[in-house]
Amino acid sequence: MSASTTPVSPNTVSRSDSTPLTQDGQPLKRSLAKALRREKLRALMLISPLLIFIIVSFVLPIGDMLFRSVENNIVRDTLPGTVRALSDWDPTVDELPDESVYAALADDLMLAQEVKIHTRLGSRLNYDQPGISSVFRKSGRAIKRLDNEAAMAALVALEPAWNTPQAWATLRDMKAWPAQFPATAQSYRNWMAWLKSEEGDDVDPTQLVPHGFTYAALVHDLQKMPAAKIESFVTSTNTDAAALFTNLAGNIADLPNDDFKAQFAKIDKGWVQADNWQAIKRLSPSITDSYFLASIDTERTAEGITQKPENERIYLRLFVRTIFLSMVITCSCILLGYPVAYLLANLSVRASNMVLILVLLPFWTSLLVRTSAWKVLLQQQGVINDLLVWARVIDEAGRLVMINNMTGTIIAMTHILLPFMILPLYSVMKTIAPSYMRAAKSMGASDSLAFWRVYFPNTVPGIGAGSILVFILSIGYYITPELVGGTSGVFISNRIAYHISSSLNWGLAAALGSILLLLVLALYWTYDRIVGIDNVKLG
Amino acid sequence: MSALPAYASTGQRIWHYTFRYVICGFILFFLIAPILTIIPLSFNAEDFFTFTPEMLALDPEGYSLKHYQDFFTSGDWQKALKNSFLIAPAATLLSTALGTLAAIGLSQSHVPFRRAIMAILISPMIVPLIISAAGMYFFYSRIGLQGTYWGVVLAHAALGTPFVIITVTATMVGFDRSLTRAAASMGADPVTTFFKVQMPLIIPGVVSGALFAFITSFDEVVVVLFLGSAGQKTLPWQMFTGLREQISPTILAVATIMVAISIVLLTVLELLRRRSERLRGLTPS
Numbered sequence: 017m018s019a020s021t022t023p024v025s026p027n028t029v030s031r032s033d034s035t036p037l038t039q040d041g042q043p044l045k046r047s048l049a050k051a052l053r054r055e056k057l058r059a060l061m062l063i064s065p066l067l068i069f070i071i072v073s074f075v076l077p078i079g080d081m082l083f084r085s086v087e088n089n090i091v092r093d094t095l096p097g098t099v100r101a102l103s104d105w106d107p108t109v110d111e112l113p114d115e116s117v118y119a120a121l122a123d124d125l126m127l128a129q130e131v132k133i134h135t136r137l138g139s140r141l142n143y144d145q146p147g148i149s150s151v152f153r154k155s156g157r158a159i160k161r162l163d164n165e166a167a168m169a170a171l172v173a174l175e176p177a178w179n180t181p182q183a184w185a186t187l188r189d190m191k192a193w194p195a196q197f198p199a200t201a202q203s204y205r206n207w208m209a210w211l212k213s214e215e216g217d218d219v220d221p222t223q224l225v226p227h228g229f230t231y232a233a234l235v236h237d238l239q240k241m242p243a244a245k246i247e248s249f250v251t252s253t254n255t256d257a258a259a260l261f262t263n264l265a266g267n268i269a270d271l272p273n274d275d276f277k278a279q280f281a282k283i284d285k286g287w288v289q290a291d292n293w294q295a296i297k298r299l300s301p302s303i304t305d306s307y308f309l310a311s312i313d314t315e316r317t318a319e320g321i322t323q324k325p326e327n328e329r330i331y332l333r334l335f336v337r338t339i340f341l342s343m344v345i346t347c348s349c350i351l352l353g354y355p356v357a358y359l360l361a362n363l364s365v366r367a368s369n370m371v372l373i374l375v376l377l378p379f380w381t382s383l384l385v386r387t388s389a390w391k392v393l394l395q396q397q398g399v400i401n402d403l404l405v406w407a408r409v410i411d412e413a414g415r416l417v418m419i420n421n422m423t424g425t426i427i428a429m430t431h432i433l434l435p436f437m438i439l440p441l442y443s444v445m446k447t448i449a450p451s452y453m454r455a456a457k458s459m460g461a462s463d464s465l466a467f468w469r470v471y472f473p474n475t476v477p478g479i480g481a482g483s484i485l486v487f488i489l490s491i492g493y494y495i496t497p498e499l500v501g502g503t504s505g506v507f508i509s510n511r512i513a514y515h516i517s518s519s520l521n522w523g524l525a526a527a528l529g530s531i532l533l534l535l536v537l538a539l540y541w542t543y544d545r546i547v548g549i550d551n552v553k554l555g
Numbered sequence: 556m557s558a559l560p561a562y563a564s565t566g567q568r569i570w571h572y573t574f575r576y577v578i579c580g581f582i583l584f585f586l587i588a589p590i591l592t593i594i595p596l597s598f599n600a601e602d603f604f605t606f607t608p609e610m611l612a613l614d615p616e617g618y619s620l621k622h623y624q625d626f627f628t629s630g631d632w633q634k635a636l637k638n639s640f641l642i643a644p645a646a647t648l649l650s651t652a653l654g655t656l657a658a659i660g661l662s663q664s665h666v667p668f669r670r671a672i673m674a675i676l677i678s679p680m681i682v683p684l685i686i687s688a689a690g691m692y693f694f695y696s697r698i699g700l701q702g703t704y705w706g707v708v709l710a711h712a713a714l715g716t717p718f719v720i721i722t723v724t725a726t727m728v729g730f731d732r733s734l735t736r737a738a739a740s741m742g743a744d745p746v747t748t749f750f751k752v753q754m755p756l757i758i759p760g761v762v763s764g765a766l767f768a769f770i771t772s773f774d775e776v777v778v779v780l781f782l783g784s785a786g787q788k789t790l791p792w793q794m795f796t797g798l799r800e801q802i803s804p805t806i807l808a809v810a811t812i813m814v815a816i817s818i819v820l821l822t823v824l825e826l827l828r829r830r831s832e833r834l835r836g837l838t839p840s
Contacts, residue, residue: 055665062660063672066653066716073713074679077690084693352582359579373821374583380817381590382774384794385810389589391798392596392604392807399592402605434586463567492683494777499798509685516689516781526693529686540681 078533085526088304091296094137095124097202097233099300107294116236118276118287120199122162123229127206129156130213143521144306144315145295151286158283164228166274167235175263178231181223186256192249196241203233228274235271238264307527331511331528338507341425342490346437348430349486350479353437357478360438361445372442379435387496390428394419394500420502428500433489437482444478477546484543488536508532590814597622597807604804622808632805635793642704642779642789643772646711651765653712654719658764659753661720662727680717684777687714692781702784710778715768722767726760726831759831763824770820 036044097120105113128134138152194201207226249261280287313329456466494509515525600619609617700706738748776791
């Protein structure tokens with residue numbers, strides 16, 4: 017009897033002959049799937065600590081930068097009432113906003129200067145509307161001297177109850193609060209925050225009446241309400257509320273205001289210029305494209321997005337220069353790297369190892385050491401100039417300026433990035449069989465023809481890989497251009513660093529960084545297509 | 556090119572020697588000369604950045620160790636040195652431990668989303684440093700890590716991990732999986748198997764990854780410039796400020812010491828590479 021027909025134990029052979037079972041009675045398929053799942057899970061568990069670490073310490077920060085390049089909550093957070101009041105104002109009509117906006121502005125600024133955030137808002141707006149920061153600075157100082165009691169006095173004259181905390185408690189309990197009294201509600205919140213900052217936690221705001229700005233806001237809310245609405249307060253079953261509004265009902269239109277518009281005009285002319293208001297209105301949404309527009313030297317004006325005037329265009333020029341210099345550096349690396357890689361690939365193992373050390377030593381030497389070496393060599397009183405003077409190539413007066421300009425950046429960066437070109441080229445050239453060249457020559461090709469038609473095309477992948485690598489590294493370089501580039505040899509990275517640490521325009525730094533990142537990722541994607549992410553080799 | 560054939564013409568001979576000794580000689584000189592120039596200059600007795608006549612005459616008067624003395628007695632430089640040696644080992648330890656685990660995970664045969672995970676893990680190496688520095692500066696100041704020792708260590712560890720992953724994964728490629736199965740079949744649990752069988756074989760890769768991570772942190776200046784406060788001033792940072800503000804010859808002494816460190820690291824790496832190839836039964840190339 018052959019083994020195949022013998023029914024063995026029911027554990028190993030299926031009952032229905034289509035599902036083989038394992039030793040423990042599970043169908044084989046399920047068992048294998050389980051094992052595979054366990055293996056996947058184990059791999060993921062090994063990877064997850066690092067993955068979480070990288071996401072928290074690296075990916076989130078990059079995400080934060082991308083977010084910052086569009087984030088713009090500062091206007092909304094600092095001038096909440098003004099932004100709300102401005103929603104009715106049409107910026108395209110060349111007209112100033114109405115008194116209610118100025119009242120809201122006075123109210124918001126009162127709190128902003130108390131917690132000292134108005135200058136920060138001023139500097140933010142100044143990026144888009146040059147000159148506006150001084151308007152804010154001046155107003156911060158003057159805001160406490162504004163007359164704000166007119167509305168309050170008029171209300172209290174009509175109905176003395178308005179001067180009591182109970183009146184405000186009644187108002188806050190009304191169904192119409194805060195929907196029908198948006199400006200008042202906002203102003204009341206501002207006042208509570210202001211009070212807390214001014215007096216600390218000991219004061220109970222429910223035992224006090226708010227300051228004049230809140231009364232002004234109340235008057236504006238009432239004046240915007242339809243008369244029928246106010247009539248409904250008077251006739252409502254809420255007797256406390258009815259009492260507050262009975263004497264007001266007929267007189268609302270005549271209630272005076274403090275003419276904040278005129279008062280602001282006196283503080284600074286900037287407040288009666290429509291373009292300043294247009295800037296505030298434009299920047300009130302919490303997401304903005306203004307940083308990106310600034311990164312490509314454009315701005316949003318009344319006529320839409322326009323190019324900045326010629327003399328203010330810096331970033332596009334910097335991007336172009338960064339790309340141009342990176343290309344020059346890449347080309348010099350190809351020119352200098354190709355012969356060395358060729359030499360390495362064609363020497364005996366022992367000799368090529370010796371030469372490789374000469375390539376790897378600079379590769380392993382600190383970037384700052386190499387940069388300082390170039391700084392020493394290239395300066396006007398440095399080694400190269402001394403040597404040239406000594407050799408009578410140039411005279412004392414004709415010492416070359418090779419540093420703090422483009423030349424310095426190109427020389428130093430070519431030196432620094434050259435190993436990144438040589439190593440991939442070398443690994444490609446090592447694989448080219450010498451018999452190709454011999455075959456070409458045996459068929460009558462001259463040395464140069466054989467090289468250009470046979471050898472060179474085989475090394476193109478290496479040139480591609482090396483070039484993309486050098487180019488990617490080069491466009492993001494910061495340290496070397498900063499130290500040897502002067503003003504004409506700096507890259508976009510230097511501008512990003514400047515905006516982070518000196519001008520503190522973080523949004524613009526983030527936008528410039530995002531554009532640079534996009535550029536690098538696109539290049540990297542190309543690199544991955546040509547070389548493959550797993551083929552990155554070190555040394 | 557490897558050897559000039561006997562029948563080579565005069566022109567070919569001239570080109571061969573010109574290429575080998577003039578062109579390549581010049582390029583190799585370009586590569587190595589800057590580093591070699593600063594070494595003798597660091598022994599300059601004067602505060603100049605060029606060779607004095609005494610130095611050229613090989614007069615012992617022209618040479619001195621005063622810049623080295625400066626380095627070893629200056630408070631700023633010593634503090635920077637100490638900070639570098641406080642930050643780099645911590646960052647190395649963190650990135651090596653996490654990176655090795657992840658590399659072992661990544662070299663399993665079935666890893667879901669392998670490409671995506673790899674892209675995320677390698678990203679710190681690809682993103683330009685200035686962008687990493689900007690992002691980390693923004694984010695770490697939100698969570699209060701900006702200007703702290705741990706902030707810098709975390710950032711450097713993140714920058715070092717791709718190197719660990721790449722070197723360890725490269726060692727894992729030649730790893731014979733039946734060895735772990737053999738260990739398991741003889742009753743070893745996964746932890747024992749890892750330490751007794753796998754670890755000794757991949758250790759050269761781990762150590763060279765750690766060296767890469769160390770040098771990444773030790774040489775790093777952009778991120779620490781933004782993330783650190785005065786208390787985390789490292790050696791490269793001190794060099795950077797020195798080069799930007801008042802360039803003093805002490806920098807050349809520091810540079811020479813750093814070149815010496817690089818040579819030591821390079822030698823260790825090369826020895827490790829050879830050992831690893833021997834262990835994996837590959838013939839050294």
